[in-house]
Amino acid sequence: MAVLGELVVAARRHAADGNMGRLADTLVEALTRTGRLYPGMEKPIATVMALPDGDRRRLVDALVDRHRAGTEETRPLLLQLVTLAVQGLGEDALATERSLRLAGYAHVHTVWHGDELSVLAAAELAAGRTLPPEAVGVIRRTAAMAYWGKQLAALARTLHEPVLNVGEPWADTALAEAAELGPEWTGLLRHAVGATAARPSEAWEKQGRALLDPLDPGAVRARLLGWLALVGRPRSLPYEEKEHAPGQNDLYDPYNANALRGLAWLLSLLPPHPDTARALGRLVETSLRKVPGTGPRNPKVANAAVLALSRIEGEPALAELARLASRITFKGTLKQVDAGLGTRAAAMGLSRAEVEELAVPSYGLTEVGRLPHAYGELAVRGAKAVLTWRNAAGKDVKSPPAPLKREQPELIAELKTAAKDIDRTLSAQAERLDRQFLARRSWAHAAWRDRYLDHPLVGTLARRLLWTVDGTPCGWAGDALRALDDAPLGPVADDAAVELWHPVGREPAEVAGWREWLERHGITQPFKQAHREVYLLTDAERTTGTYSNRFAAHVLRQHQFHALAAVRGWRNRLRLCVDDSYPPAMRELPEWGLRAEFWIEGVDFEAGGGITDSGAYSWLTTDQVRFYPADAPVHEAHASGGGYGYGRYSGTVAAALPLEQVPALVLSEVLRDVDLFVGVASVGNDPTWQDGGPGGHFRAYWESYGFGELSQTARSRGDLLARLVPRLAIGDRCHVEGRFLHVRGDRHTYKIHLGSGNILIAPYDAYLCIVPKAAPATPDVGYLPFEGDRTLAVILSKAMLLARDTEITDRTILSQL
Structure with missing residues (x-):
């Protein structure tokens, strides 16, 4: 600033001498020193504005000359200075350059300093010209910023055209x-x-x-x-x-x-x-x-x-709200x-759950999962709506027939829109139904048939699930509800209780029987029900008494865990690398008067954890699962760990409920969620983490998870593959043994881990890295008993590839073989 003060003195001296060229050079030097027109340039500018008009005109001419000979760095600053110096002289020096400079803001989001925009925009408006729409957008966006936008806020309020900002x-x-x-x-x-x-x-x-x-x-x-x-x-x-x-x-x-x-x-x-x-x-x-x-x-x-x-x-808006309730997590x-x-439920005198059930539209389906029309049909097949077309001769065709395109184009549009809406709603309804086990929902038989079994859309899900009707387990097959022995259910009273069937508490023979029943009838369930994993108390959990360590010491990708937890109905906060405390991930269970807690913490940076651009931990480590009364105080722990307690850094911990007092269904479903979090978000199932991640800190964990003992979900997957593999085209090359699906190729024999999907090449167990697609499609392997197991899709895709390893063309894979 001392140097700038010397320049101010020099500027005043040159102004007094009438040496406009030297004054111009001094101002350019000042601009070069500051890099900005403001702050610090007020006094030199005041010196300029105090000059007689004739001197100021000569100064403007000198500055214009220096602008034309200037550098990319100084030219914009000189443009501002000229724009200021010419005020009140009735001239419009560098008007073209000013317009071009403003138009150059087309690809700018906001500006940190609004000096240039303020000066140039004011001059354009004073000259009677409108600002380029791109510059208006920058001014408005910058003005919306809490801190540095104030300088442009007053100007933004005067800009009424264009009505919207261009660029979207x-x-x-x-x-x-x-x-x-x-x-x-x-x-x-x-x-x-x-x-x-x-x-x-x-x-x-x-x-x-x-x-x-x-x-x-x-x-x-x-x-x-x-x-x-x-x-x-x-x-x-x-x-x-x-x-x-x-x-x-x-x-x-x-x-x-x-x-x-x-x-x-x-x-x-x-x-x-x-x-x-x-x-x-x-x-x-x-x-x-x-x-x-x-x-x-x-x-x-x-x-x-x-x-x-x-x-x-109306129903459409209510249905959309109900769909969003099952889909969004923010x-x-x-x-x-x-x-x-x-609000809508209160107005209708119904419960929230009943409103969600009644809100599901049929999308024009005239029977369960089907809308026939003169030129084909719209049918629900599994989790998708499928449009098929027939010509006048009744022959199947790939696209709408010409007469239909010509005479009823609006019908085609309606059917295509309905198909898209059905896909979105089916996914949301399947997730809602999957959450009903912990919701303790029970229906009167008449209402259940109307809202579920016979509903044109929801019926396509309900008829692929198992239920207990008046205490009798049953499923839909053919045209009736049938018991395990395929006998149709007799007459059922309208007020008979209906609930979703759950394998907890069922005899193993009954569970196995229903699995065979589904296979016999070719029913693919929308989510795991008959094949649902059951988590019973272990001896270790009886020893710990009030907490489960079954899923402790895992390393999870935080953002993936956070998103999945929200989908499954858990409350969680992203942990930032800051001096703050956070509650554990929690699942409220109001129907049971309970709250489940999953204790997690950010991975310390020195221990190998990463920090995202937003300051969040990239990874978490897992700890205990506990249960508390619903009204028990919530625990907190520091973002980087250190133990949970009441309040910030408090060591007082509430008395958790003994696990033996937690209802078996609640324990099983909560632990199943946690198993899902680990199975999906663990770095152990990332094939690119062979080196153990940053600094190799997690190599031991990656190896133990990627090829180690199987979780309950992985064991269930292995049981399914053992039944499924013999029916595959590559069945003679595959078998399940221990923790792996063994695949015999022509080059090597491979072992695919049933939990992580990671691959070893036998006999030396060399690691083979194959990175699956983000959303791999399940290969066409014929009948599957349920939908939604991504790891199963990954394992089957890898098995199909490796069984024909001489046909592999991917160079990254070939280099490892």
């Missing part, structure tokens, strides 16, 4: 179409941008209705849904990638996000329509999609869409969904 496909389309449709539509967009609060005010709604009244509701709906369909697509003006801000191109423009909230609320003011509910549900999921280093794209937009859904009357938005369903 939906906004570009909305701007173009609104301009073509007329001022009423531009006014609608402008009103939507004003949705800056969590809920619409009465005044906002009143004005929204006034803007909608002159317009055709169907036309407004179609136009708004067309815009929302483009939300989330790649930016038309992508931002420059910044190392400190990964994922910016996947986020919503914060200014346009307000407009999205407003559009969602405007849709709720229109007459209800199934397409509206569908579009709002899609907007929720798109807005909650995770962005690395940030989290959900825009929870505020998701919450606005949920609010809109909760205010729309706590803030899920709380909004729960509130919406709770």
Whole structure:
């Protein structure tokens, strides 16, 4: 700053001497020293602005000359200085350069300092010109920032055009179409941008209705849904990638996000329509999609869409809320969904669970899993909706016949939309049903048949599950509910109790019998039920008494565990590498008056743990599983461990319930969840971790998990493969033995671990690294008794590949053979 002070003195001296060239050089030197026009340049600029007009004109000329001869570094700074110096002289020096500089902001997200934008934008506006839309976007986005945006906030409030920021496909389309449709539509967009609060005010709604009244509701709906369909697509003006801000191109423009909230609320003011509910549900999921280093794209937009859904009357909106309740995991938005369903349940005089059941739409299916029409049918096959077509001669064809395309294109569109909706809803309903074991749900027979067994959509799941009806275990086969011996159930009273069958407490012969029954009838269950793992108390757990160490000392990928825990109904917080305390992962069990805790902690960096760009631990280590009364105080532990207790760093621990007092079904289901967390998120099943990860700290763990003793889930998988393998085309080359599926190829014999899917080459147990796809499809191996086991799909895919190892062409794999 002392050097800058000397430059200020020099600037005043040159100004007094009338030496504008030397003054210009001094200012350039000052700019080079500071690297910015502000701060520190106020006094030199004040010296410039105090010059007589004639001297100032000569100074401007000198600065313009230096701008033209300047460097890439100094030219933008000189442009600002010229823009300031020329104020009040009635001239517009470097106007073209200024416009080009502003247009150059097309790929900028925000600016750290708003000096340049403030100066250049003010000059453009003073000259009577509009700012380039790209520059307006930067100003608005920067103004939205809490700390450094204040400098541009006042300017942003004066910029009313364009109505939306350009650069997002939906906004570009909305701007173009609104301009073509007329001022009423531009006014609608402008009103939507004003949705800056969590809920619409009465005044906002009143004005929204006034803007909608002159317009055709169907036309407004179609136009708004067309815009929302483009939300989330790649930016038309992508931002420059910044190392400190990964994922910016996947986020919503914060200014346009307000407009999205407003559009969602405007849709709720229109007459209800199934397409509206569908579009709002899609907007929720798109807005909650995770962005690395940030989290959900825009929870505020998701919450606005949920609010809109909760205010729309009719079955489609209620069904979409119920579907979202089973699909989304972001706590803030899920709380909004729960509130919406709770309000609707109270209005209908029903329980929340009953509302979710009644809300499931049929999507036009006229019988369970089927909608026949003149040119084919829409049918549910397993977890997918399948459209088939026939021509006038009754022959199957791959696409809609020409007469149907010509005469009923809307029917084709409706069927394709229904198929997509069915796929989404089936997945959500399967997850909801899988959670009913711990929900202790029981139904009266008449209601159960209506909502489940005979429901056109849910029936496709219910008829692949096992139930107890008035105490009798049964399943659907052919055209009736049948007992284990295939005898049809007799008449059942309407009020007879129906529950989901669970293998806990059943005789092994009965469990084995139902597995054979499913196979005999070719029934593939939507999730494991007859083949469900059962976790009984071990001697070690009887010794520890109040906690289970069965799944302790594992290393998990934190983000994968966190996402899976949310899907399974557990509450968990991502652990950051900070001085803070966290509760354990918890599963609330209100129907049982219990709470389950899974104790976890971040892996210390010095011990080999990694930290993400957002400061979260990459990995966790696992510890005990405990059970407490539902109202027991919640424990906390430091993010990096150190033991759980009440309050921050407290060593006081509540008395956990003896495991022998925990109902067998609760114990089994909770431990099954934890086994699932370990089986999916453990670094031990990552084939690329042969070296043990960072610093090799986890090599021993990776080897013990990747090739060691089997969990209950892996043992069940082995039992299934032992029955399945003989029926495969490669059956003569495969057999299950111990912890492995052994596969005989032409080059080598291979051992695929039943728990991790990792591979060893016999006889020397050399490791073979084959990285599976992110979502491997289960190979066509004929009948499988259940859906959803990713590791089973990985093992079968690897077995198919290795049994024909002479046909392998992948160079990475060949180099290891």
